Amino acid sequence: MKVIESADLVKTTLFQGLRGEIVSRVLMQVTRLNKCNKIYAKIYQDRTGTSFIEAFLEQAGIQYSFNPLDLERIPKTGPFILIANHPFGGLDALILLKEISRVRPDFRFMANMYLQKIDAIEDLFLPSGARDEHFDAYSGISSIKAAKTHLRDGKPLGLFPAGEVSSIKIGKNQLADNQWQYGILKLIKAAGVPVVPVFFKGNNSLISSF
Template structure:
């Protein structure tokens, strides 16, 4: 059995430890002890499992970390340790195993998965009701058809060597060098599409929020960069719809404080564990659709957003 690290260590170096090349039992020897100690030393640094890392204000950062520990972090770390012990594969096999480890069953039927184009540049868009789990599920759905995809994602999923090839980091608006990082993100995205690859993104750029304390969560307007990406690359568009919304506690926290909202993001990951998900996949849309919206990119995005949301009404 192979036992690989799932997450990077604190130094950021990507090393690997194995406990043998077969399926036999390992006897207690000095060499075995050294291997076991090496594995212990290379465990995922629990400090990385946090949304506080991009905040320079120590009060905000420590508040976020405290909320994370109280609400979700122990459960998530236990899950990560189990995943480490079972052996985290590199590349495409990572996604189905990670989703299974999270106890998430994807109920999308095969005839919808078959709608995913097997070749050619493709932009996969979706509404964003939950958070990180939405991205994990989208990656696994596309991964069942093709492996040349990259996900525009926040920092929590970046820096993981097993899936680093699939990631394009998206900076948070509050980061000091957000403008420079955003430009780099756009350049990487366009380069990948020009090579005929797939880009997975959430055009809203953030999870759905309620307008008041007790109203339903509403998908935000979609970023105009999505239109530019499709227009310049000529990529086809694949819409995916997720049902549901985050907890009422999260939606209320968003109205009270950015710090409280950020602190509960791990809790929303925990809430999504060991549940079924039924994303709806729509038919691919040709980039030629943009011609109907010449000079009106926001009109096109409003139409695409509503089209994606309407996919959920077919269930």
């Protein structure tokens, strides 16, 4: 059982054609996606939800730290929107889901195509209504509608305002978030709920930004 295969990368615009297929196979090794697939195959059968996330992070050797007092600042009731920068790819969402769910089990995240492929945790993400390889959960009408409904039901929502993983900024030799998406700004403003900011300190390897 695999989460992401080289064929999935080939579907994206960046890796079209024979050359893209070759590059995608190399990236599967370089970005350790093959390792992720092996871990997934090992643990997915008997774990779901945050239990799966905890096991995955442990097997992958992912370590992180934060001030436990920060969790006490999370609203215990009612809707809120958690926003965060996005330097570590899918790990950002997994870590936030694991920790915020301790306080709010009804916390959900807006998903992208690849996170939606993880059956063991698909219930932790809002349904996008589509699984097309070019679908963007942050701009799709069905996703925005699902987000509004989730908030109206009094439940908290997590999202990355930039809508994509941090990328290399030419001339600055660093990774940084892109400009926030207009549709997400409209959603946040229209929701009229508390906004909880989270900042991930650090950068992923440069190759992971491609």
